Amino acid sequence: MNRKNTLAAGVAAALALGSVTMLATQSTAAPRPTAAAGTSVAPPGAGFKAMTADTRDEAIRTAGRNAAATARELGLGPDERLVAKDVLIDADGARHVRYDRTYRGLPVIGGDLVVHLAEDGTITGSDLAHQGAIRIAGTTPKLTAADASAKAVKHARHVKKAKAGSKDSTLVVYAVGKIPVLAYRSTVTGEGETGPASRQAVIVDATSGAALDQYELHQTVTGTGNGVTVGQVSIETTQTSSGYTLTDAAHGGTIIYDSYNSPQSNPRQNARAFSKTTNSWGNGTSSSRESAAVDASYGLAKTWDYYKNSFNRSGIRNNGSGAPAYVHVDTGLLNAFYDDNCFCMFFGDGSSQNSNTPVTTLDVAAHEMSHGVTAATANLTYSGESGGLNEATSDIFGTMVEFYANNTGDQGDYYIGEKLNMSGGYMRRMDNPAADGNSLSCWTSSAGSVDVHYSSGIGNHFFYLAAEGTGAKTIGGRSHNGTTCNNDTFSGIGKDKAAAVWYRALSTYMTSTTNYAGARTATLQAAADLYGTNSQERYLVSKAWAAVSVGTALPDPGTGTPTPTPTDPTPSPTTPPSGTR
Known part of the structure; x- marks a missing residue:
């Protein structure tokens, strides 16, 4: 399967002070006494407190207000800005703030970082994808966006019949090496492992056009339902004036769509949400289009529950929102993938290589949703x-x-x-x-x-x-x-x-x-x-x-x-x- 890359009220008061005290900056935080030495009992939720979507959003906003002070304490340059992405709070009040980085307004690939803070706002450590300040000669490229797209097409190795236009290339700072460089990030489409509409990111030097990196952009593998692989299970549905839909309100409003074999380039082209007058779904075989939907609905719900009950995580982005899922994508597609650009998941029907078994098994559904958690x-x-x-x-x-x-x-x-x-x-x-x-x-x-x-x-x-x-x-x-x-x-x-x-x-x-x-x-x-x-x-x-x-x-x-x-x-x-x- 092919994949893609792309706090709580109690701490809000401390964060809202708008000041950050620097204790120590290091690669990973200093050890904290969250568990006594030699013990084997861990705090629940991998040590994290549960948060509502509202308290998490407020914590991120507060982290954003502290971003400039944090950047100064970390020794970042005057042209750099931190953009708060997520905040986690430990049972003892310690916080972990994840930031993305920009340089003169340009996204910095490899510029993300995590800042670790004690309950009083003291920075106890940090983890940076790129250590230290960003320094490049300038932000005026020698190549145009069209030039970069042409170079990216020539460099692309994960797709055939590659193509990209000038609108598909964006100027960035590439900091995944020791020396940051001005670059373009281009999105190239073509025929690849994920099908005829595969997408690949190609990073090219904005001066020389040399390839710096490339990778695939698709992250691949209580009604009653009878799935192809999960068997007869209970699934969450929503009652409407005319019947029922495969909308799971208990798990962030996750909706299962029948793509009706729409191409990967536009999986919504023929898509419709599953609906019917009764609340019984599928027959356990691929002869019913509902059966694969049952597999997907069940697998995504179990994945949501696992993250929630194990780690206090509410959905992919920890904000309580469910991602739409599309089954029966394309024809003969032995693949499934998560795409962070649309915050959605896609599942093919398999091919002759696997007896046309839908790619909606439990571990596959959880695998794809977990790509979203990694992206977040x-x-x-x-x-x-x-x-x-x-x-x-x-x-x-x-x-x-x-x-x-x-x-x-x-x-x-x-x-x-x-x-x-x-x-x-x-x-x-x-x-x-x-x-x-x-x-x-x-x-x-x-x-x-x-x-x-x-x-x-x-x-x-x-x-x-x-x-x-x-x-x-x-x-x-x-x-x-x-x-x-x-x-x-x-x-x-x-x-x-x-x-x-x-x-x-x-x-x-x-x-x-x-x-x-x-x-x-x-x-x-x-x-x-x-x-x-x-x-x-x-x-x-x-x-x-x-x-x-x-x-x-x-x-x-x-x-x-x-x-x-x-x-x-x-x-x-x-x-x-x-x-x-």
Whole structure:
């Protein structure tokens, strides 16, 4: 599947003071005593308080009022501005404010940052995608927008028959390297993995026209309903004067549309919301267009509930708004994707390669919605190692939603897309990424040049080992084997704890340019926040990273073995990972 990149009343008073005190600026916040050293009880919601949409909006506005003072404290340049994007508040009153950055009014790609503050407004740390102030020679390009579009078309490698016009190129500052440069960000369309209307971002130097980066822009894989893959389930609908619609008011007003095979370039072209006079939907097979809609409605609702009940997150953007979803997109489309530009999700009907099974399975729906969560938080760039982390994040939470739903027809496991009737039986395996013949199980120095769907295996493998540890198990009726890249053996901390660590790292410490080494730092900090600096949980997180060749394990604090969430595993042999490729 193909993907895209694109506080509470209690803290409002402190934020409204309009002043920011600088204590220390560093890469990631200083450890805070949110959990006593050696304990294994984490604050609920990955440490975050629940917020209403109104209090969150007010907190963002207040952070915006403090943006200029914050920029000065961080040592940013006079031509830079911070734009508040999100605010999270911890149980102890600490805050994490996420900003985007502009330079003389131009968007800065790779300029995002997170500022960490104590309850009294003192800055305790920061995480910047680009360290320090932005400095470029000028903002007058040598190339015109039309020139940049022409260059982008020539550079595009993810689409065929590429095209782009002058309106498709926007002047930006590209700061994903050590030296920021003036550049154009161009949107190129053509035939690609997501179909005949695939879109790709190409970044070109505004002076030389050289390609700086490129990546795909589509983030891909109580009525009663009978879905193709989820079976008979309860779904939320809305009653109208003439019957019912697949509008889920309990989950932000999420609406499921029948795209009626509209092309990807315009999925709304023939689209209509599902409606009928009775409140029973689908027949469990693809012969009813409603069946795939049931799958999507159920999967998106379960994903919403998982984020809400696990992390106090209310929808993709944490503002209570549901994203529209379109099923039956295009013809023969073996794909699904999230697009942040329209804040919507698309699901194809599959192809002959998977017996025309709709791409609406539970873990796929959760995977796509989780791309939206990534876009709303760290916004991991969809190329290089950050792109692999983007994909891994969606696999991780797609898997966690599958466990959370506890659907008897689709039991929780660490296989991705196992209900899609793929020839190999699945799309990816988290316990053994290399089993598909392409994915990486272990980090190598070339990981950043590997397709993001394959480099995601490093993050997937880490998560499985952190959650389940090493050794053979049967989970959800499927064989799993936690084999490491360094021949180590250890126990896991349980999937719920591992997910809490990953979510806190994603939402609080990662930025758009985070790589695997940075993800290790972020998750170790998150584990310290949740379980304590000297906790066994933090130690085992470091062991899991070392087991996929990212860094080394921390010294054993000797505080005992945490009790993981039971998964009722039974021993079962399987083939261990075969290495990096």
